[in-house]
Amino acid sequence: MNKIYKRLIMENKISFCITCMNRLHHIQQTLQRNIEDNNLDDSVEFVLLDYNSSDGLENWIKEYMTEYIDCGILSFYRTLIPELYHxxxxxxxxxxxxxxxxxxxxDADNFLGNSFAAEMLNExxxxxxxxxxxxxxxTDIYGRIVLLKKDFIEIGGYNEDLEGYGHEDADLFNRLVKKGIVQKYFYNRDYYNAISHSKEERISNEVIYKKFHSLxxxxxxxNRTEILILFKDGLFEKGIITDNIHGISQYESNPDHLENTSKIRLENYFEKGEWFEFGREVLLKFNSNQVQFTFNDHKVSINGQDYYKVLDPNFIHxxxxxxxxxQNEQKSIDTINQNLLVNPNGFGKxxxxxNFDYQEEIFLT
Structure with missing residues (x-):
């Protein structure tokens, strides 16, 4: 390696950014191994953000990972504000x-693989x-992206208007490409390892899961299915999804295939409204309309249209x-096509x- 080339590598520093809310059991398996597999002195940093976890993450880091904090390769941050994961x-x-x-x-469940950092610094x-x-x-590795921090800042970061699970990564990729930055791919399968976990765990700390009532x-x-989803806070969403290949009903026997299909589309943005329960009677109110129906164990009829209650937890997830x-995909498409500014009032506030110092607050404004 010539001196100029070596100097260029050493001038770069890569920060691996991990966000975690109640995923201590993943961090316990991945964090130390990822550090040991990619420890390049001052060229590598791991940033772990405890997003107000309640599962003992901070105590575990303090007990088992302080040597990495002391040597500077790990920085541990904690916020006490969020109630749900975003x-x-x-x-x-x-x-x-x-x-x-x-x-x-x-992601907290990802294993980087040996020398991932070195390869990225090289590239x-x-x-x-x-x-x-x-x-x-x-799906497990989909969200891993490596880019210059200045490019990330210039395009406005991850779109905070996208809530819940999915498409925030693809949205970021698409905006980078639109900016003229070239997307490249790492293919070494040693970089593709992750801890398997359920769909329920993917969304267990997010607002849609915490508020979910029934589907x-x-x-x-x-090829067309209408979805009615009721939330515990008295709100509901209703809309139609289409699948011109299979039809949603075909996925009941194998719900896992739903996550992988790219053929499903929202027909329009979902209607939103309020619902009220009076014994076994339910009133839906949206726009200037209202509909009343009767709950039963498996089916309701709304204006002559039958809706079947989904009982299988895996299919619900x-x-x-x-x-x-x-929904996030549609928001993203509209934002990009209309050249709308992402996070116009700032991001990551x-x-x-x-590192456990509660005497000094760090304000990101």
């Missing part, structure tokens, strides 16, 4: 806290008009994931504390 906001906070000129989103020393992702074949489906025809992904 993917885009949490990642924006972590990226803003990063000291490296190169930043990487690293960015050769070309800085790039960003790296996986080949997008794996009803009405099969209009083999799959539909909820699908719905949030497709938060108050955090570093």
């Amino acid at each position: 993917r885009s906001h949490s990642r924006n906070v972590a990226f803003r806290l990063a000291r490296g000129n190169i930043v990487c989103n690293l 960015f020393s050769i070309n800085n008009n790039i960003f790296y992702t996986s080949d997008l074949s794996s 009803y489906l009405s099969y209009i025809n083999p 799959s539909i909820v994931l699908l719905l949030t992904m497709k 938060c108050t955090v504390y570093k």
